[in-house]
Amino acid sequence: MSKAESKAGSKAEKRGRSAKDAGTAKAAEVLTDEHGGRPAVLKTYKLFVGGKFPRSESGRVYRVTDPDGTWLANPPLSSRKDARDAVVAARKAFPGWSGATAYNRGQVLYRVAEMLEGRREQFASEVARAEGLSHRRAVEQVETAVDRWVWYAGWADKLAQVVGNANPVAGPYFNLSVPEPTGVVAVFAPAGSSLLGAVSVLAPVIVSGNTAVLVADERTPLPALSLAEVLATSDVPGGVVNVLSGRAGELGPPLAAHRDVNAIDLTGIADTDLATELEREAAENLKRVVRPVRSADGTVAPPADVVGEGDPGTSRMTPFLEIKTVWHPMGV
Structure with missing residues (x-):
């Protein structure tokens, strides 16, 4: 030089x-x-893994700014090792969370909504800075996120009745279909919806008994990392939800290839090439994959029921369920 x-x-x-x-x-x-x-x-933002708040094992951080370029914080830049640690924590927590009664899971999730409501002003301030919104619009976003969390909490003890079934069969048998959680699910929060988007992809995964590794949006991760503080001080057992901040392009491949991850939700992935790569990685080990929604021109954008006020119905919960069918002879 x-x-x-x-x-x-x-x-x-x-x-x-x-x-x-x-x-x-x-x-x-x-x-x-x-x-x-x-x-x-x-504020110092940290990762949330196994119910604890570690810094990235690599010691890396990265700069997060508001839309005007003003510095907000330096959250951890998660590594592949952090992703593996989060999967281990989620797997360890799965038996207890999936084994809890549906009614109990509903109570736990409702408690999270209570705490979000109590910290509404804090979250509104973080969302306003992250997304460049007015205070009024940020409060609306937070209220929608709280309402959506309550909505999913209400489904905890009703989902099996709606999705399950008593099947008519020819013969003296009862034939029952019962939904069960699929296991550990990796989810990616959509860009541009720092809290509502994270809630909308996380809540439908854990309501049915799955555990989750949530990768926060790279540009607006701070509200999702603060959501982890709410989860840590609520009744959610450690490891049920693990929150990572950093680059989806760096964390996605190890999560998609990890054989202890049972499903992956790519709704929040806006990069079509990355989404295709992760689908290919997931296919190698037969993961369930929720693909991103593609428009007619081939671009990817999260649906309204994730970043807006649309009614998500059960469509975001059922991809993370396995249906077990049981036969039982009558009169026994």
Whole structure:
């Protein structure tokens, strides 16, 4: 490298640091104003794995900004090892969570909604900064997320009655179809819907007894990481939900290829090439795959029942269920 190139690179690096420092200073100034002139204590965001809050094993972080480029935080940049640790925690928690009664799971999930409601202003502030929304619009997003969580909690002890069936058969037998959770599910939060999108892909997975590894949206991960704090202080057992922040392109392949992950939800994957790669990886070990919704022009966008106020029905819960059919002779 020539001296001129080295000098130019040094100047560019200094400009980059100056821009970053300016963004950080701007964020600190805003937070200071909000606290009446007192310097704010900035929040440290961590991963959520096995009911604990580790930093990434790699020690990496990355810069998250609002839509205007103002620095918000440096959350952990999860590694493949973090993804494997999250799968181990989810598998360990699966027997207890799937073995709980449906009524108990409904109670636990409703408790999460209660705590989300109690921290509505905190989440509204985080959503407003992450997505560049007005406070009023951010509150609406948070309220929709809370309502959706309550909606799914209500399905916990009703899903088996709707999805299961008593089948007519020729012969002196009872033939019953009963839904069971499929196991560990990897889910990707959709871009541009920092809290509502995460809730909409996470709740339908765990309501039926599955455990989950949630990969937060890379650009707006902070509300999802704060959701982990709610889960940790509610009645949700450790390991039922594990939350990672970082790049879907880095975390997706090891999760799709992991043989202890039973299903993968690609609804939140907007990159069509990445979605195709993950489908291919999942096919190698016969995972259940929920494919992203593709429009007529081939682009991918999450459906309204994920990022909007549409009624999701049971369609987001049934892909993560196995149907067990039992035969029993009459009169025995």
